Amino acid sequence: MARRLSSIPQAGETRDCLDPWNTMLLQANGDVALCCWSKAVGNLHGSSLSEVLRGEKARELRRTLLSGELIDDCRNCPARGLVSRGALKVKVEELAQEALQRAELRRWRTHAQVLEADLIEQRRHNATIGADLEQQKLHNATVHADLTQQKLHNATLSRELAALRPHAELLESDLAQEKRHNATIDADLTHQKLHNATVDADLKQQRLHNATLARELASLRPHAGVLAADLEQQKLHNATVNADLTQQKLHNATVDADLAQQKLHNATLAQELASLRPHAAVLAADLEQQQLHNRTLALELAALLPHAATLEAELATLRKHAQTLATERDALAKHAANLEAEKAALEKALGRGVLGRLRRWTAPLKRMLGSG
Numbered sequence: 001m002a003r004r005l006s007s008i009p010q011a012g013e014t015r016d017c018l019d020p021w022n023t024m025l026l027q028a029n030g031d032v033a034l035c036c037w038s039k040a041v042g043n044l045h046g047s048s049l050s051e052v053l054r055g056e057k058a059r060e061l062r063r064t065l066l067s068g069e070l071i072d073d074c075r076n077c078p079a080r081g082l083v084s085r086g087a088l089k090v091k092v093e094e095l096a097q098e099a100l101q102r103a104e105l106r107r108w109r110t111h112a113q114v115l116e117a118d119l120i121e122q123r124r125h126n127a128t129i130g131a132d133l134e135q136q137k138l139h140n141a142t143v144h145a146d147l148t149q150q151k152l153h154n155a156t157l158s159r160e161l162a163a164l165r166p167h168a169e170l171l172e173s174d175l176a177q178e179k180r181h182n183a184t185i186d187a188d189l190t191h192q193k194l195h196n197a198t199v200d201a202d203l204k205q206q207r208l209h210n211a212t213l214a215r216e217l218a219s220l221r222p223h224a225g226v227l228a229a230d231l232e233q234q235k236l237h238n239a240t241v242n243a244d245l246t247q248q249k250l251h252n253a254t255v256d257a258d259l260a261q262q263k264l265h266n267a268t269l270a271q272e273l274a275s276l277r278p279h280a281a282v283l284a285a286d287l288e289q290q291q292l293h294n295r296t297l298a299l300e301l302a303a304l305l306p307h308a309a310t311l312e313a314e315l316a317t318l319r320k321h322a323q324t325l326a327t328e329r330d331a332l333a334k335h336a337a338n339l340e341a342e343k344a345a346l347e348k349a350l351g352r353g354v355l356g357r358l359r360r361w362t363a364p365l366k367r368m369l370g371s372g
């Protein structure tokens with residue numbers, strides 16, 4: 001129990017004072033004191049406030065109060081009563097505990113703020129990865145659609161090429177047949193020319209024979225009647241041979257015209273075939289290029305699918321991490337609320353203690369003033 005303020009401390013007693021642990025007075029000249037009654041423990045000109053509060057003089061003042069080896073200022077202090085050293089030590093420890101709890105509360109609040117910021121960052125990152133994943137899915141869908149369109153185009157090109165191939169084969173077959181027919185007509189024409197030459201030679205021979213007969217007729221006038229009849233017969237034979245030759249020539253002309261027409265037709269077929277071949281080659285090259293492009297698209301799609309799976313796995317991990325952070329944040333918030341409640345209770349208890357001490361300090365002063 002505290003004694004009268006002016007009492008001199010006895011053995012085992014000290015001043016009931018916590019000012020050196022929770023009070024600071026700064027004077028205009030820079031002096032720093034730990035209460036209104038003791039001397040300054042340092043000056044801010046040349047030292048920081050922290051250095052002064054943790055300096056040798058400040059620690060010595062606190063040590064003397066705890067040990068009961070009071071300095072003169074404390075020994076004669078009119079503001080504080082007396083208390084056992086053990087009781088003061090308990091109060092100082094409570095004060096230190098309160099300070100530790102406040103520091104812990106500040107530390108937990110800072111940690112909760114860091115976790116909150118981390119959670120917000122993770123959520124932003126999750127949103128970014130989600131958007132990236134959606135974009136990849138859209139790209140995959142586009143690649144799929146492109147691949148499908150390319151396949152349809154390839155199928156169309158294949159059908160067109162398949163439709164053109166029989167026509168090209170038919171044209172080639174027709175051209176080969178026409179060439180064979182032309183060869184036959186050429187052989188027939190050669191044969192006719194040989195026949196015409198034979199007929200010409202025969203005609204010349206008949207003429208020579210006619211001349212011989214005429215000479216023989218002249219020499220053989222007596223047999224003129226017979227020879228004349230023979231001559232007439234030979235003339236008729238010559239006329240027949242001439243008509244046959246004329247008919248053969250007309251036939252040759254017809255064959256020549258037919259051959260020329262066949263050649264023109266062959267040239268047209270050859271031109272058409274020549275014009276179709278580049279188109280078929282272009283179609284084949286286009287088909288090959290499309291197939292190559294399809295393989296490239298398939299490879300690209302195969303390469304994108306694992307990346308999409310990786311992104312989805314990362315997103316799931318991040319979501320799990322975000323849930324863990326949220327749980328940890330809730331636990332910290334709960335712990336902070338508990339600390340707040342504890343702090344409020346301590347402050348309330350401390351307020352009651354300070355008020356009691358103020359009452360104890362002011363009572364002697366009031367008595368002194370009343371006696372004065």
Ligand code: SF4
Nearest residue numbers: 015017035037074077
């Ligand atoms: S006992 Fe008095 S002089 Fe000593 S520190 Fe406390 S208030 Fe200051």
